[in-house]
Amino acid sequence: VKASIWTGYGSPDVLRMGEVEKPVPKDNEVLIKVYAATVTAGDCEMRSLKLPAMIRLPMRFYVGIFKPQRITILGQEYAGVIEAVGSEVKAFQVGDAVFGTTGFSLGTYAEYKCLPANSGDVALARKPGNISFSEAAAVPVGGLEALHFLRQANIQPGERVLINGAGGSIGTIGIQLARYYGAEVTAVDSAEKLEMLRSIGAKHVIDYAAQDFTQTGEMYDVIFDVAGKSPFARSVESLRENGRYLLANPSMADRMRASRPGGTRNQRVIVGSAGQRSEDLEYLKQLIEAGKIKPVIDRYYSLEQVAEAHHYVESGRKKGNVIITIRPDDPV
Numbered sequence: 526v527k528a529s530i531w532t533g534y535g536s537p538d539v540l541r542m543g544e545v546e547k548p549v550p551k552d553n554e555v556l557i558k559v560y561a562a563t564v565t566a567g568d569c570e571m572r573s574l575k576l577p578a579m580i581r582l583p584m585r586f587y588v589g590i591f592k593p594q595r596i597t598i599l600g601q602e603y604a605g606v607i608e609a610v611g612s613e614v615k616a617f618q619v620g621d622a623v624f625g626t627t628g629f630s631l632g633t634y635a636e637y638k639c640l641p642a643n644s645g646d647v648a649l650a651r652k653p654g655n656i657s658f659s660e661a662a663a664v665p666v667g668g669l670e671a672l673h674f675l676r677q678a679n680i681q682p683g684e685r686v687l688i689n690g691a692g693g694s695i696g697t698i699g700i701q702l703a704r705y706y707g708a709e710v711t712a713v714d715s716a717e718k719l720e721m722l723r724s725i726g727a728k729h730v731i732d733y734a735a736q737d738f739t740q741t742g743e744m745y746d747v748i749f750d751v752a753g754k755s756p757f758a759r760s761v762e763s764l765r766e767n768g769r770y771l772l773a774n775p776s777m778a779d780r781m782r783a784s785r786p787g788g789t790r791n792q793r794v795i796v797g798s799a800g801q802r803s804e805d806l807e808y809l810k811q812l813i814e815a816g817k818i819k820p821v822i823d824r825y826y827s828l829e830q831v832a833e834a835h836h837y838v839e840s841g842r843k844k845g846n847v848i849i850t851i852r853p854d855d856p857v
């Protein structure tokens with residue numbers, strides 16, 4: 526079966542079309558016929574190993590020291606249809622349309638992928654009925670991350686939430702979730718993404734190249750830094766009484782400062798990363814079906830064009846999500 530093979534660490538040109546054996550599900554697994562996958566910022570970071578030093582080495586040990594060997598196909602999320610189930614799988618049936626994450630196994634730049642049906646490392650749920658496979662593929666990674674942080678912030682109606690780096694896969698769902706929780710949202714990203722951010726519910730927008738959000742005099746109840754670029758002390762100072770500072774991409778120094786943020790108004794810092802819980806994906810499915818969240822899609826590429834898609838995502842121009850269409854989408 527066809528796949529885009531990850532042949533080395535480096536530029537997008539290390540991604541080449543190839544053939545792999547069709548996988549066979551184990552007793553606890555489902556075989557998924559992949560309809561769509563995404564190219565995320567995280568995929569590009571893994572491919573090129575442009576990662577913090579403390580992650581780079583374990584990554585090489587896990588994927589392959591000199592080149593990818595244990596893991597040879599990228600792709601962390603997908604939507605598709607179950608083609609076969611292992612003997613122990615009870616919750617899903619052949620023909621179910623599903624979406625989810627792969628956890629560390631990766632491998633959705635391919636026509637087929639096997640995944641465990643009930644594992645704490647992999648989120649798997651039925652696909653929302655009101656969106657396409659391509660749209661559904663764009664939800665799991667960014668959606669679970671956004672949900673994980675915004676839930677911990679315990680947003681109250683009317684609170685002011687700022688999302689820094691709001692134009693990508695985490696932020697575009699983050700804006701809509703924060704709105705759903707009743708917040709007034711300020712979205713920060715580059716100029717060409719601001720109109721899109723308003724269209725999905727941001728009341729205020731800031732072009733980060735033109736203005737530093739910590740220097741405007743505005744105060745927030747929650748600052749969610751998706752991009753990992755907000756200045757720590759000034760961000761804490763921009764929080765109101767009992768404000769929460771959520772860091773999806775904390776540096777080592779930020780992690781160390783998190784327990785003593787230093788503000789005088791009882792501000793809290795929350796770091797960490799999302800788990801892969803199927804029930805959380807199920808929750809996102811319900812919000813999508815209720816019309817509260819709609820995935821933002823920028824461009825579509827074919828499996829043959831994965832390298833091109835990586836070039837585009839790396840350019841930083843991506844608005845929302847970039848999709849790899851593996852099979853023609855079903856009309857919704």
Ligand SMILES: NC(=O)c1ccc[n+]([C@@H]2O[C@H](COP(=O)([O-])OP(=O)(O)OC[C@H]3O[C@@H](n4cnc5c(N)ncnc54)[C@H](OP(=O)(O)O)[C@@H]3O)[C@@H](O)[C@H]2O)c1
Nearest residue numbers: 566567690692693694695696714715733752754773798841
């Ligand atoms: N903690 C985890 O487990 C976890 C999970 C998923 C993702 N991540 C990481 O989280 C990061 C964001 O993920 P994502 O998928 O949402 O990425 P994304 O889709 O690339 O979105 C990030 C956004 O941040 C913007 N940005 C860049 N520099 C900025 C700055 N200085 N100020 C404000 N905005 C800025 C980017 O715009 P421009 O490019 O136009 O500047 C882009 O729109 C990635 O590094 C990813 O690897 C972490």
